[in-house]
């Protein structure tokens with residue numbers, strides 16, 4: 001199932017394995033053209049009249065809202081449903097029926113589902129493009145695209161090729177769908193060295209390790225960050241996906257001595273000064289969590305908020321290509337009337353002092369009358 005260059009039109013987007021390097025470059029070129037729309041500096045109506053159905057059956061903040069925001073910024077409308085309890089699936093409706101019905105209501109569907117493969121099953125019955133917004137521990141293709149967009153933009157600025165890069169992925173690599181998709185997407189490049197940093201029980205699935213190795217990439221698995229961080233050009237951290245542990249795995253949860261957080265001390269000690277630190281978010285910021293520490297927030301290597309913002313232009317580009325509108329991008333760009341107020345200072349502008357009444361003039365001192 002290989003898509004070529006410009007041929008994303010009408011396709012379901014289910015796995016990163018669909019994208020060739022040409023597809024990725026085409027998408028990223030469109031995403032760059034849409035940057036100012038994404039930031040609300042210019043407007044477009046390219047999707048005027050189109051409807052997105054945003055179906056999220058698992059928790060989401062960024063993915064759901066950024067798909068919504070991307071479609072709305074392109075001039076389209078959105079209808080959505082979140083959670084099973086508010087959907088007819090809770091009344092026993094099959095995914096097949098839901099897919100056929102929603103296809104009549106919308107021009108494109110984004111779906112997140114807790115079961116691996118469920119979005120692909122749903123897509124088989126849909127007659128409009130379906131985009132996988134995350135299927136259980138399976139894949140999260142649009143997250144991987146925005147991660148790669150962040151990486152390639154950074155590497156372009158520093159004149160570094162992606163070919164030959166060392167990429168460290170850490171955290172829960174077993175259940176984290178973002179790392180599954182990102183590793184597979186990076187495999188499109190040449191001679192990548194992957195450092196997978198996780199306790200044994202949360203290591204990258206062997207099928208993915210073997211697949212990467214068969215494509216000629218170097219793969220090293222490490223249990224500790226101090227072993228896997230040195231030499232990494234990208235450090236991609238993830239949270240422990242406890243919600244995906246089944247009863248058996250809960251017993252097999254690594255003891256805390258095997259878990260780690262990536263914090264300023266570790267980064268200062270083991271990471272390259274030129275590395276960038278990414279995370280798909282949300283990160284677990286509670287005390288004692290084994291995740292990316294907030295003590296890194298002032299470190300310029302931390303790019304997590306730029307990365308999250310990049311979700312908008314990348315998802316816009318995907319909509320534009322899936323709906324075959326890429327040639328129209330830019331034709332109707334107009335300055336956003338609110339753009340100026342967006343860049344205005346956040347603090348209220350200092351008030352001009354109220355005009356004061358002129359102070360009553362003192363009578364000019366009179367020259368004493370000459371004494372005669």
Ligand code: ASP
Nearest residue numbers: 134140178239280281282
């Ligand atoms: N937001 C990402 C996802 O949906 C990462 C996470 O939840 O940890 O997979």
